[in-house]
Amino acid sequence: MYDVLIIGAGPAGLSAAIAAREWNLNVLVIDEFLKPGGRLLGQLHQEPDGKWWNGIEESKILLEKAKELNTDIRCGISAHTIEKTDHGFSVYTNEGILEAENLLIATGAAESPAPIPGWTLPGVMSIGAAQVMTNVHRVRVGKKGIVVGVNVLSVAIAREMQLAGIDLECMALPAINSATESHGSPKKVMKALLRIAHLAPSTAIRFGSRFMKGDGTKALAVKFFPKSGVKMWGMPIHLRKAVTRINGTNQVESVTICDITADGEIIPGSERNIEVDFVCIAGGLYPLAELAAVIGCPFQYIEELGGHVPVHNEQMETPLEGLFVAGNITGIESAKVARAQGTLAGLSIAKRKGQNLAKLENQIQQAKMNVRTIRENATIQFHPGIEKGRSRMEEAYYDIVHG
């Protein structure tokens, strides 16, 4: 019986483990991947101050700290389901049943698809798949490719692929259909893209931000968006072109790309084929909360947080006694926020063990402040309404717990 079982050895899970070990809790961390670090492993971007955020190095720092504290971390373990017991939780895994008094689910996020014709062909993969191949396994996913879907994540990863010497033709939107609507509308995409304008050495995107005050002018910004796209690090980003089809017999051979209106409608006669041997699909991230769902944790649908999120409070507690959540499962934000949330969750769990409460309470308050500060100063923000989403969750928690 562990004091706490942590599912997910990413930035949130590892930070939580460190905090809990510092309070001498009996901790086990499990992860499905073969090494700890989670999606942090693949991250590689330049901060506005010029320094590199290297996910592999950041993971190492967390891991070394966890090891110093003799934290038990086991990889290659998949959790199948969870049951509530009289004393805590039973987690059913491919390595048997694990028992713990407290449970922290830090399973991060998964990618939404942006289905277009031909997307089942070998050579088509999610943008996150390409990130892991490029930065973690150091494998080039193809000779020349295209990124379908323009968002914070895909722009960052496209840059990472470029750094690794992978040839990207361009980034464009997926053809609009009822499953891809939010990724295929130039207006919606423009709005989201301007949030990362400060990362781009591109005057065209910065220029666009002046149009962003009202909805009417937003349409103007899209209308005047250059036909040739804007260039970020020399790579064209097209908001007025959509990939309508991925072509190939046994694998990707080309894509068909069309000009589109500001609403995403295809302009007839504009189609042309581009030869590529790989395609990255970028449909954005959503909180991966299936394990919280099977154990009966209540949910809230909050768009600003990325979709359905298990109900939790600022201390990372859910309404289910002993069940905690941290990281992207609570809403899509940067790894830095996840790390800070993990620390907070670890401390909140320590509080349940009830030792040296005054000192602990002080640390919890500091950890809470830390999450807020990091959120406010985030360079990459996945959703502009993140604060609003967070307070809506807080309200939902109190409604559910205190009725």
Added chain:
Amino acid sequence: MDRIVICRCEEVDLEEIEQTLINYQCSMREIKLRTRAGMGYCGGRTCRPALNAILEKVSGEKQPHQIPLKVQPPVRPVSLGRIGETNYE
């Protein structure tokens, strides 16, 4: 029109899902039962967000707080041998 596969495991396409939603005005569970979308090997882990988006678009209603299609354990495929093992502890 090119075929757009939504559920990769069971090769269920967008047209079939949209038509079923329109014809039967049905829930996500019913879509799953009628078309097999989300019922394949991966357990709907890939197409779930797309199915939710399609439902939102066709019904014109925002997603409810309750997850539209119940998440069923096990969340990963488990072999019967694995479940039946006596040393599964």
Added chain:
Amino acid sequence: MNSHRILDHPVLGKLTIEKEIPFTFDGKKYTGYEGDTIASALLAQGIRTLRVHEESGSPRGIYCNIGHCFECRVTVDGTPGIRACLTELNPDMIIESGKQQFSPFKSTENQDDLPRTYAEFEKQLKGEKEDEPDV
């Protein structure tokens, strides 16, 4: 061999290869590196098709690379359903791609397909009713 490796990286530096790992895929011999998953070792060789859809035979490769989509499932040393993206490559692994399965209940061309889903069943039923001659 391993021609798709990123050997030099401006930020991450040179790729350090600790150990080579031999394995076979569909009977052919290959070499991966220590730390590889089955998926990364195969992709480094330019191998993209890991299986075909059991029923339609459409080719599939890695998609999510984080163990959710199960598109990359292969048979490893006789055990089917192993996710190539999450499984560490071990020496002398025998890896086999997923093959098309017989569909005994599927009719051949030029015959009416049996319904695959309830919706199809209803559609066919309606069609048959319409075709019935008036008595």
